Amino acid sequence: MAIIIFVLVLWYGGLFFQSFFLHRYAAHQVFTMSKTTERIMFVLTWIFQGSSYLSAYGYGIMHRMHHAYTDTEQDPHSPSHDPNLFAMMWKTKTIYQDINKERIAVDQRFTKDVPQWKSFDNFASSRFSRLLWITAYVMFFVLFVTAWWQWLLLPVTFLMAPIHGVIINWFGHIYGYVNFKMKNTSKNLFRFDFLMMGEGYHNNHHKHASRANFGFKWYEIDITYLIIKVMNALGIIQLKNIK
Structure with a gap:
């Protein structure tokens, strides 16, 4: 049971900060926060x-x-131009690293006001940091595994963020339904997104990229947005446009 809880905490914890901080704040800036809060979120x-x-x-x-x-x-990750999800993952990794290490020139329209903390990113992205976490995960499994099949979950803990990305950027452009007909393949994966905390409403998001709430239909409950509303009410963040 401890292993299942551990993996779920990493899954939903990592997913929340990817959706809340990296996606809705860093990329789309649907809300603002103080510099101190921003550093805490990093x-x-x-x-x-x-x-x-x-x-x-x-x-x-x-x-x-x-x-x-x-x-x-020119899409960094697209099932339309990558032969399989592993090729897309590798292409995405390469482009991400080139951008993050500033090895390639990027149009200013993509860099405007994107939060950056170079010294922390250098540490958090380092091999030392990644190996430190991997060691901690392995030790946790050694201490708490109670059945052989639980070891199959260990690689998931190593690659949680890429797995989240594949679900949305690969499967979210192949499977699901659409609320909005667009000139792209984006789809909503679930009618109630229990797995991706609102990120699965990908078609909705592509139609209204600056909208804080990714859900549109009454049953499309965006769990991350509900948390955002609470944080906004508490004054931790300031939503630009509450919908």
């Missing part, structure tokens, strides 16, 4: 994403490019 993202930590800067820019170039050859 650290919490590192804690919950662990060995698969993603930089707000690299993710934010790459995701803006995805919206600008959806399903074209």
Whole structure:
């Protein structure tokens, strides 16, 4: 039971900070926060994403490019131009690293106001940090595994963020339903998104990228947005446009 709880905490914790901080804040800036709160969110993202930590800067820019170039050859991740999900993952990783390490020139429209904390990102993205988390995960499994099949979940803990990305960026452009007909393949994966905390309403999001709430139909409950509303009410963040 301890292993299942551990994996679920990493799954939903890492997913929340990817959706809340990297996606809705860094990439789309649907709300604002103080610099101190922003730094706290960087650290919490590192804690919950662990060995698969993603930089707000690299993710934010790459995701803006995805919206600008959806399903074209310039899209950083697209089932339309990658032969399989592993090829897409490798391409995404390469582009993300090139952006994050500033090895390639990026149009200023993609970099405007994207949060960046270079010194922290250098540490959180380092091999030392990733190996530290991997070691911690392995030790936890050694201490708490009670059945052989639980070891199959260990690789998931190592690659949590890429797995989240594949679910949305690969399957979210192949399977599901659409509320809005668009010139791209984006789809809503679930009618109630229990698995991806609202990220699965991908077609809705592509239609209204700056909307804080990814759900549109009454049954499309965006769990991340509900948390955002609470944080806004508490004054932790300030929503730009509550819908």
